Amino acid sequence: MCSTPRSCFPCRSCRVKESLSVCWSWFPVRMRMRGRSNSSDAGSGFGTNVLLDQSGRTTGQGWLGGKLRKLLKTPQAPPSVGGGGGGGGGGGGSATDGLQPLEEEKPAVVRLTFEQNLEEHHLLEADRLLIEREQRLFGEITESEGLSRHQEEVEQLAADRGVLDTLVFQTLMQSLSLGPEELNNDGRVSGLTVALRSAVEAVQLEEQQDQLWRQSQRPPPSWRPCVWRKRHDSVLRLLVEARLDNPRATPTTSTSTTPQSSLQADMQSMGRQLKEDLLVVVTVLKSCYPPHMDICNLYARMYHQSFGARLRKIADFGLDDKDCTSLLLWSNKYYPGILQKPELVNEIDAEALGKLLPDNLVEPLEEQFLSNQQSELMTYVGRVLEEEKEKWTKGEEPTREDGCYVSTVACDIILLINGMVTSAQTITGDLHKAQSITGQLKDLMQRYKAFHDSVIKQNRANSRALIKANLGCIQDFRDFLVKKSHLFPNNVRENCLSVLNDMKQSAHTYLINPVHKVLKPQYQKLGTSDWLKKNLSEKLLISIEKELLELQGSAASCQQELMGRLHQEVTEEYVRRLLRGDVKLKDREKQQKAYVTVKDDAEGLHKLFSSMGSQEVWLKEILTKIAEVLKLQDVPAIQMQIFSLGSDYPDLSEKQVSALLKLKTTLSRADRRTVKDTLVDALKEANADANTRPFFCKIIVK
Template identity: 55%
Template sequence: MIPQFRVYCKHLQKMFCFSPSVITTFEELLNTKCFHEASQLLIEREDRLFGEITEAKALKDHNDEVDKLAADYGDLETSVLHTLRLSLTPGEVSTQALTSAVNAINQEEHQDQRWKERDRTPPAWRPKGWKKLHDDTLRSLVEERMDNPSTPPAVQVDQSSIQADVTSMGRQLNADLLLVVEVVKNCYPPELDICNLYARLYHQYLSARLRKILDEKDSANLLQWVYYYTEILQKPQLELTTYIGRVLEDAEEKWIKGEEPTREDGCFVSPVAYDIIQLINGRVTVAEKLVRDRSKAQNITCQLKGLMERFKTFQNKIIKKNRSNSRPFIKANLGCIEQFTDVLLNRSQLFPKKVQEHCVLILRDMKQSAHTYLLKPVHESLKPQYRKLGTNEWLKKHIFDKLLESIKQELQELQGSVKSCHEELIGQLHQEVTAEYVKRLLKGKVKLRNKEQQEEACDMIIDNAESLHELFTNTGSKEERLRKILTMIAEVLKLQGLPAIQMQVVSLGTDFPDLSEKHVSALLKLKTNFTRADRKTVKKTLSETLKDVNCVAVRPFFSTVQVK
């Protein structure tokens, strides 16, 4: 035996029980599936035959060795491809053998590249192109397994033969991709991204088969198994419900442990919405490309109603338990609610209409309950100052200044949501404080007996309105209309003549159609010099005007202000 044709594989001693004194030949390496070492041995022979001597001499004097090398390469290629074809059959090939085959392929690709860089004519077998052979072999393997699934279709009573076949393919896809994720990918270097390669091959196969399926029931069935990218690689569970459930469980586990959500730029954020949206978008988009029918692809998101209910239940639990980390989680949830709402409204093509409408309502309720939870402690803290509004003491400026100072302190505690959500939360507080202000004023604890007192009250309300507006808009509120409400109320108190008051009340009612006769009556009662008959006239005028113009309050205000 030629000494150059021998190699000692020290790292194989333990695997194959070789003695340190044993030297292995190419044939022995091939038989023990040491493909990487066998490839290295052939490359050394190749470099010797075509490197150390001239090209002419190699062809003239070493034809036998060249022919033997070509034959050995053929045997190695056959063995490597055979190993690849068994890579999805557990028990037929070891992970060590598959790893060695993959390393051999990479090694041969590098040798191809080295020959491209050499200024010599390469051997007839170069370039070998084993990477393309690898991909073609896997493509053929995928097609064979999907054409002949290991689990034959069991036709159910409510299934067509096509649907049963599709279900069988789905089971095969499921089993194969899980095997790739759990076993095969460990035999490949990360840069080859073998999971995505297999996923693309299954996608291409399913896409071709699906276009032949016209029955909606069959198409919907296949959508349960359709290819979707990152999730199939990261999660062994292939169902939308299971995956989203896991996302919510991870968030809940973090909350139970007492941890706070992640902070980005000082704001609490949660991956819940992002992860779920990416999953839904990926699955529906790919499914639509496959079936060329949006309504069929939307079947995937029919489960979203129940999943959104689970999200709501999770938030309700956070609020009910009121742990030390509950407020940070609710602030993070506001960002999720905004993201979900944005997708539901602006990417409606992903969802059936009823699913979209139902989920939007759930999210609206969740946002309101989150706002209520975060703002309730604020109002509790402000109650002592609220009680003095609309009283004789209120006409002293320092009383309202104390309220402003307390609000400033509470605003600090509300920080932590992403900017857009924080602005909306502050806008909600702005409205609620203004509504509380109006409610206290309409309680009638202050009596404005003459023109001077009424003008003083008018000036005070306008000044208060400006102060509230400045405070809240500087911290994010976009509620410009609230200043207008207080200013118009102040003008009603200032005006003296019945016609002028009628016009002002009608103007207020037109701009804010949820203004009721009760509100008007309570407001006019503050003017003790305004007769009951005049109040009745003003209310009648308002009622007739609103009836004629048929106004609808887009953003209610007075309906949140309860009066007796």
């Protein structure tokens, strides 16, 4: 047990001797230290303490290793004495004359001096030596002895501490000069990395020594507490500031033809430096620090604060639109993207860092950006519509692709809106804010509708072609509003869809009305006595086919809708003329003939319109069921047919059923009442999931 009087420090003889790390040769400068002598190590140049490494081998490389090897060279054994002769004797006699050979001693490792540790940058070992001297001077020496007799040693210790202090913090200032190349191919780390690790360990050791002095009753040395941990953080902060103040130049590899402003270049250079440095921290520096120091998040906080402070200064300049956009991109996209890199995401707590810029600074910038974007959208759409109007005024027809008239109005506007809103969401980091760009889209659609209505009203030679092209634009706009609904506020989307629906209806009416005008003479003969006597149906179909060819020219989906609407309107006119009651089916033969005629007409209309693109198959079913009513003779069978018709088409009215039944003069009033009562029951039980497309409600029966 140590006999040294009890104090707050362990005595030198009780300290555990620790292994000396292999010397490093990375630092080219050899420190010039003031020489000092020690009576206990005179003539050797080394300290009194001898330390073995873990393997028991002498440490030391380079010039120092050479000196150690010379100093510790084991002398040769003296020549053997006595029988057995010289070394050349035969019989393999022993050189020790039968004595057991001495066991070879392992050379002891000499502990390096403070100066040698500094020269080799063994900073932790150098710090341990200073602490041992500090404990001897301020801990082991009794108060009665005083320090006056050791003033020179105290001054020398303070000077040595100053040298170590400088080297430790110079090493810390070089931390971010490390890179992945510091890891050698064999997995070992280079001298600079090891030196940094040693410096970090020295910082921790000094913190422990500060804590011991705080707990001690003795007066501390003038350098205590040295607060190296606090200074460590301050040095790293200065290092971060310096690297962002003088970032590495950004390579000019961009293919963009738009020149960068000086502010944009500054932000990009700082952002690149930040990303590269954080990657060095997590890939290299993390291994030099103990986990409790959380070095990755420490650096992240420093870069977060420093980068944010610089962006705030940039924002104070009063930014133009491009610089404003660039600043928002760094705040909301690029910087968060750096923290989400696979190498960093598990090492840095990005959520704890918070926002890079405060809301009171970001909000005015976002308002400036969004206002500018909305203004650009309005200007661009206005220009597109003006160009389209100018072409129409000059009498130009839209171009044709695959036989269809096409317009680029919708495509141009859709691409712009999609790009603007998507980009604004990225720049602002908020979809709701980005949607505000389309706040005036309804007004733009109203302007488009006004132009559309003007084309219809003036009915110029090129108006029909333009309206056919517009049908494609209307369809594109509708698909865009439905499929990309997240880009628009709900009220804007609904208002725009309503405007587009009005435009589609007016376009259909404009294109279809001339067809009905041509077919009117054929319509007038439907439901008359001539209808059953002559082959009017064939003439009607020929006239319809001729007019349908004139309606060609819209995009496929638009053509399908247009043909479907005309198909329904022709069928409605057919039923309307039939229910007028001009023809009376007085016997079974006429009723059978009416059945065949209506059934054949239903088939003929279906084939013709289907060939032109109509998908309204259900219209054939309506005429077929009406034909069945005309043929059937038994009231129960007629009841079943009316029940089926009323169930599928709830807009069928009693007046319409009554008009249909009156064509069959063989039915009594009581029979007609019975059948109409069946319709009431059918409407009560109408299937809510049945096809409820309107048809009969558009047919007025007097």
